[in-house]
Amino acid sequence: MLKEILIYPTYFPCIAQMVAVAQADAVVLELEDNYQKQTYRNRAYIAHNNGRLLLNVPVKHASDGMRQKTKEVIVENDFNWQKQHWRSIQTAYRTSPFFEFYEDELAPFFTEEVAGLQVHNLRIFLVLCDLLGIETSISTTTEYYKSPLQRDLRHMVNARREKNYDLETYTQVLEAHHDFLPNLSVLDLLCNEGPNSLSYLESQQLNF
Numbered sequence: 001m002l003k004e005i006l007i008y009p010t011y012f013p014c015i016a017q018m019v020a021v022a023q024a025d026a027v028v029l030e031l032e033d034n035y036q037k038q039t040y041r042n043r044a045y046i047a048h049n050n051g052r053l054l055l056n057v058p059v060k061h062a063s064d065g066m067r068q069k070t071k072e073v074i075v076e077n078d079f080n081w082q083k084q085h086w087r088s089i090q091t092a093y094r095t096s097p098f099f100e101f102y103e104d105e106l107a108p109f110f111t112e113e114v115a116g117l118q119v120h121n122l123r124i125f126l127v128l129c130d131l132l133g134i135e136t137s138i139s140t141t142t143e144y145y146k147s148p149l150q151r152d153l154r155h156m157v158n159a160r161r162e163k164n165y166d167l168e169t170y171t172q173v174l175e176a177h178h179d180f181l182p183n184l185s186v187l188d189l190l191c192n193e194g195p196n197s198l199s200y201l202e203s204q205q206l207n208f
Contacts, residue, residue: 002208006030006141006150008070008157009121010040011057012185013128015201016165017156020208021129022201026137029125030154031118032144035059035070039157042073042117044185046092047174052181053092055085059117073117086110089187096173098194102131106187128186133198153208165206 002024007017009029017040021027035041042057058076062068086107093099105127114120129138162183169180170193181188189197 002151004028004150005153006148007153008033008039008041009118009125010044010157011042011055011117011121012044012124012187014040014044014156014183015167015186015189016183016206017153018128018132018134018186018189019165019167019201019204019206020153020156021136022132022134022198023204024136024151026139026150028148028150029122029138029140030144031071031140032142033070033154034067035073038160040159041070041121041157043159044187045181045183046089046185047172047181047188048088048092049174049177051178052184053088055088055185057081057085057117057120071116071118075114075117075120077114082110082114093173093187093191096191099191101194102190105131128190131190132186132201133195134201151208156208165204167204167206168200170200 002020004026005020005024006028007020007030010017042059044055045052046055058081060074060076109124165183167182170189172180172188172192189200193200
């Protein structure tokens with residue numbers, strides 16, 4: 001059992017990150033970081049007929065090329081990315097056992113206007129914890145520490161150097177089209193396993 005972990009709030013977090021959350025006594029969300037490209041801060045992967053499908057939230061980068069805090073990053077809404085993401089999720093999971101059960105709670109993330117990326121990710125994280133039945137204590141940082149007191153799992157945000165967490169398989173609705181796809185967004189687990197998702201997360205024995 002993990003005691004207290006430090007993670008980033010990400011866009012529909014991957015399963016491995018939610019394993020850590022479900023197995024922790026307390027979760028601290030890092031809110032004081034500098035934004036970095038090509039991370040799970042603004043991306044997630046879901047199942048698709050041809051394999052993994054990337055959902056990428058477009059953001060406005062600082063015009064002067066300087067670093068900016070993630071909490072300052074504004075979402076680019078010049079085209080309707082939310083409609084595109086929601087359509088992809090519906091296509092991927094509408095025939096899954098539990099999509100309709102969670103659809104009403106998920107839909108607002110794709111219909112209500114989004115401004116700040118971090119605020120959007122925080123809302124998603126809290127709703128997912130509720131849907132999954134995770135009751136872990138959750139708090140947020142007020143400053144950035146290079147060497148935090150908590151178990152530092154902030155590296156899990158890196159989508160380019162993701163490690164193999166050797167997750168157990170479960171039945172995926174699109175598995176007939178391809179092999180089992182590990183460590184997708186926890187949306188995949190939720191839509192396929194429903195109320196059993198928390199037991200799955202708690203049972204994984206991962207080397208963090």
